Amino acid sequence: MRLSRYFLPVLKENPAEAQIASHRLMLRAGMIKQSSTGIYSWLPMGFKILRKLENIVHEEQVRAGHIPMLMPTLQPADLWRESGRYEVYGHEMLRIKDRHDRDMLYGPTNEELITDIFRNHVGSYKDLPLTLYHIQWKFRDETRPRFGVMRGREFFMKDGYNFDIDRKSAMHAYNRHLVSYLRTYERMGLKALPMRADSGPIGGEDTHEFLVLADTGESEVFYDSDILDLKIGDRTVDYDDQDECAAIFNEWTTPYARTDETHDDDIFLQIPAHRRKSSRGIEVGQIFYFGTKYSESMGANVVKDTGELVPVHMGSHGIGVSRLIGAIIEASHDDRGIIWPEGVTPFHCGIVNLKQGDAETDAVCEAFYLGMKALGLEPLYDDRLERAGGKFATMDLIGLPWRITVGPRGLKNGVIELTSRRTGKSEEMLVENALERIAQTYSAYT
Numbered sequence: 001m002r003l004s005r006y007f008l009p010v011l012k013e014n015p016a017e018a019q020i021a022s023h024r025l026m027l028r029a030g031m032i033k034q035s036s037t038g039i040y041s042w043l044p045m046g047f048k049i050l051r052k053l054e055n056i057v058h059e060e061q062v063r064a065g066h067i068p069m070l071m072p073t074l075q076p077a078d079l080w081r082e083s084g085r086y087e088v089y090g091h092e093m094l095r096i097k098d099r100h101d102r103d104m105l106y107g108p109t110n111e112e113l114i115t116d117i118f119r120n121h122v123g124s125y126k127d128l129p130l131t132l133y134h135i136q137w138k139f140r141d142e143t144r145p146r147f148g149v150m151r152g153r154e155f156f157m158k159d160g161y162n163f164d165i166d167r168k169s170a171m172h173a174y175n176r177h178l179v180s181y182l183r184t185y186e187r188m189g190l191k192a193l194p195m196r197a198d199s200g201p202i203g204g205e206d207t208h209e210f211l212v213l214a215d216t217g218e219s220e221v222f223y224d225s226d227i228l229d230l231k232i233g234d235r236t237v238d239y240d241d242q243d244e245c246a247a248i249f250n251e252w253t254t255p256y257a258r259t260d261e262t263h264d265d266d267i268f269l270q271i272p273a274h275r276r277k278s279s280r281g282i283e284v285g286q287i288f289y290f291g292t293k294y295s296e297s298m299g300a301n302v303v304k305d306t307g308e309l310v311p312v313h314m315g316s317h318g319i320g321v322s323r324l325i326g327a328i329i330e331a332s333h334d335d336r337g338i339i340w341p342e343g344v345t346p347f348h349c350g351i352v353n354l355k356q357g358d359a360e361t362d363a364v365c366e367a368f369y370l371g372m373k374a375l376g377l378e379p380l381y382d383d384r385l386e387r388a389g390g391k392f393a394t395m396d397l398i399g400l401p402w403r404i405t406v407g408p409r410g411l412k413n414g415v416i417e418l419t420s421r422r423t424g425k426s427e428e429m430l431v432e433n434a435l436e437r438i439a440q441t442y443s444a445y446t
């Protein structure tokens with residue numbers, strides 16, 4: 001992409017309404033524009049990252065054997081009356097009437113809709129286990145929408161639903177989700193810790209939230225620092241293997257890690273003092289097992305191999321895809337701007353032309369630009385007639401992990417400069433070598 005032809009409306013000033021870094025930087029980097037409280041337009045670069053995160057979530061869900069689909073944003077109120085949640089949900093639910101005066105609502109989540117699909121089409125143990133998911137916009141009329149996309153009213157969420165014949169099989173689905181979520185967050189360059197939590201309006205007995213540690217997080221969390229050493233890495237997981245998923249679940253849930261809702265000081269104080277930590281966290285996902293709560297109220301039953309008719313066991317699992325962008329920025333920025341992890345960056349490398357219009361400088365930038373594209377990578381070429389200082393400030397603000405700088409001075413010696421956004425270190429090298437270095441860096445992410 002050539003910056004002269006892109007739409008990247010960066011702001012020079014800090015917007016007064018933004019209280020935390022991610023909100024401020026998303027506005028300044030031209031990623032989002034508020035249209036009304038807690039509702040945003042996703043401008044091209046914000047949208048690009050949203051799509052990248054969505055793809056990572058899809059890939060990891062499909063890898064775990066879960067099946068993608070798409071349900072609507074508007075739902076009939078009657079289904080929620082059946083489950084008993086229409087009244088319970090209160091003011092958070094946006095209620096709408098259609099032209100026939102029928103009660104509709106903008107879905108805050110999809111347990112009712114999916115249970116309705118299930119009960120209409122599945123009736124036998126032979127069709128189980130089954131996990132369906134979608135990634136769709138949700139609406140919750142939050143009391144205090146704030147911090148930009150972190151607590152929005154309209155937000156983008158992956159929500160998945162498992163249907164199993166019994167508790168044992170449903171717990172395998174629970175463990176499988178935990179593992180697939182850990183992989184998802186790691187690919188995004190995030191450390192998200194699973195913590196025992198409270199199930200709130202979704203209901204159920206078992207639930208874990210995934211929290212990214214950050215001072216600006218809305219939750220208070222307590223944990224044993226041993227959990228920070230755990231990593232899924234590039235270990236391949238057989239998602240059908242109940243024992244393997246259970247082992248990973250145990251490994252990650254053995255160290256103490258709880259949100260304030262489930263925190264227990266008596267247990268916490270037994271951890272050696274140097275490992276006992278408390279901090280703030282951003283909730284980027286949650287998994288639930290709620291057994292037969294919805295299947296019983298909505299009549300979603302299946303015939304067992306014994307011929308007995310039983311309510312299906314269910315769980316639901318959510319990832320806050322739009323919130324994740326805020327969480328990534330909270331975890332990865334400095335006073336000059338965002339620092340994208342390689343796995344989610346909107347463009348792989350920035351190109352700064354220090355002397356636009358100089359034939360040789362233009363030619364080298366162009367060669368690098370085409371070279372990157374030939375390697376299947378996406379460069380962002382700042383080809384505007386702007387002074388160097390402004391170009392550097394924009395690149396630092398939007399936070400691409402790598403930048404090359406091309407100018408007549410370096411070209412006298414045949415070199416350009418390659419700079420890492422994270423370390424700030426620069427190296428002079430030949431164009432071919434810079435291409436090779438960048439391609440190598442990204443080989444682990446494509």
Ligand code: 5CA
Pocket residue numbers: 108109110111140142149150151152153154155156157158159160202283284285286288316317318319320321322323
């Ligand atoms: N039905 C379940 C699982 S699918 C459910 O709705 N879970 S949830 O309420 O925990 O939401 C899932 C994730 O969506 C949360 O972990 C959080 O990351 C994200 N989320 C929830 N509310 C908001 C909001 N107002 N703005 C941005 N993200 C949100």
